[in-house]
Amino acid sequence: MKILVLNAGSSSIKYQVFAMATAEVLLKGVIERIGEAGSDVPTHHQALQHVAQHLQAQGLEINAIGHRVVHGGEHFQQPVVIDATVVAAIRAMIPLAPLHNPANLAGIEVAQQLFPQVLQVAVFDTAFHQTMPPVAFRYAVPAAWYQQHQVRRYGFHGTSHQYVMQQAAAYLQCDVSGFNAITLHLGNGCSATAIAGGQSVDTSMGMTPLEGLVMGTRSGDLDPALHFYLERELALPATALEPLLNKHSGLKGLCGVGDMREVQTRAMAGDTDAQLAEALFVYRIKKYIGAYMAVLGRVDALIFTGGIGEHSARIREQVCANLQSLGISLDSVRNQQPCSSIVECQQAGAALKVLVVPTNEEWAIALSTAAFG
Known part of the structure; x- marks a missing residue:
């Protein structure tokens, strides 16, 4: 199984292809300055076309795509297969992460166009922290702010924190x-x-x-x-x-x-x-x-x-x-x-x-x- 991992930022896309059986990195790269003045990559669509061409040039056929998504709000406690409902939820959370979620969403939507038959999964930076109790995630502000506007603590870097915790636990048996x-x-x-x-x-x-x-x-x-x-x-x-x-x-x-x-x-x-x-x-x-x-x-x-x-x-x-x-x-x-x-x-x-x-x-x-x- 070969998996393409995409991390789409506002002006960059980082990507890696893994052979899951061996944990080998088959391909990796970064496209920067997307949409910036003087750049030859004006859009995320063209950036991902470059990624697709890189895959084709290396003779790599991928089986799935994993997308890093910064903010999953309270909707997502685990990675999910991306469908129209998931895309709509990520779009609805743009006010919570205006610097990150629009770019993540652009990466998803373009990848769906370029790889329509490939399984695509969203992995959220916030998901690992959804086990926090209310005493840790609530702010001492009017309750209506939380109930109506989702004002609370979410936490980030969850994928990294979870990964190193699991690695450490295995190491320490x-x-x-x-x-x-x-x-x-x-x-x-x-x-x-x-x-x-x-x-x-x-x-x-x-x-x-x-x-x-x-x-x-x-x-x-x-x-x-x-x-x-x-x-x-x-x-x-x-x-x-x-x-x-x-x-x-x-x-x-x-x-x-x-x-x-x-x-x-x-x-x-x-x-x-x-x-x-x-x-x-x-x-x-x-x-x-x-x-x-x-x-x-x-x-x-x-x-x-x-x-x-x-x-x-x-x-x-x-x-x-x-x-x-x-x-x-x-x-x-x-x-x-x-x-x-x-x-x-x-x-x-x-x-x-x-x-x-x-x-x-x-x-x-x-x-x-x-x-x-």
Whole structure:
């Protein structure tokens, strides 16, 4: 069985083809600058035609397509086969994810035109977090906002959090149904999840991916009254605040760059703004670890994943520093190991495992898609 995994963004499409029997990547690529000035790929339709031509040139015939969809709202707790009802539901949730769902939907609709006989499955970033209880997903705002306008916490990165949790449980030979963990997906986007018995019970992102941890260009948690203050003092309209908080805040807002590698290079060279950005990034993660320890009571593993989580021993060391009272004791030598596969970083004899687990969201989407084949 060969599965094409599509991740359609507003101006890009990433794709991979997997041979499911061997987990081999047969083909992968990315088409960028879709619709931008000077681009030779003006639409998603033409971008996916390029993908189809690439498949044909390689002699690959696919059996199914798995689509990453950012927001599934309360409608979708599991991956689903795409039909007209699913497409309508994804379209109805565009107000909840105006930066992501339109592009995801465009990818689906064009793929249906180009591959009309091929099974197509939607895999939702929010689905894993639909097991959160109301005490975790509700906001303390008028109930009508939730009942009539779906105002609640949804969480994101669910495919990654679920995948690394399952990988860690298998590695530790634990039954997933009894496995408690805190997963940290740290990249340009960052989120933390509390997992009890293999299910998400709380996560740091909220109604949108803006809430929670400090990220590359997103602010993370804020006083909601900040919006009112900025509107008054700077005469900024609400429409100006959304891009400022999503694209010009976080690490970038603090020190001018959003890439943690550059932040760390500057911090080690003595740049005080970069040092603050790195410290604030770590501090927010520590706060969530402490909070989720309290939520879970018992934790079997602290799991790092994502570009930063997997590749920055420096961040892992800072996050785990002085957390011995919570059972977290990092071994500095083990923490320096390359992380091409699962690595244990805790000190010998520590009760709580500290793991680095490489994520693979595309393979997770392929697995979910194959389940319908």
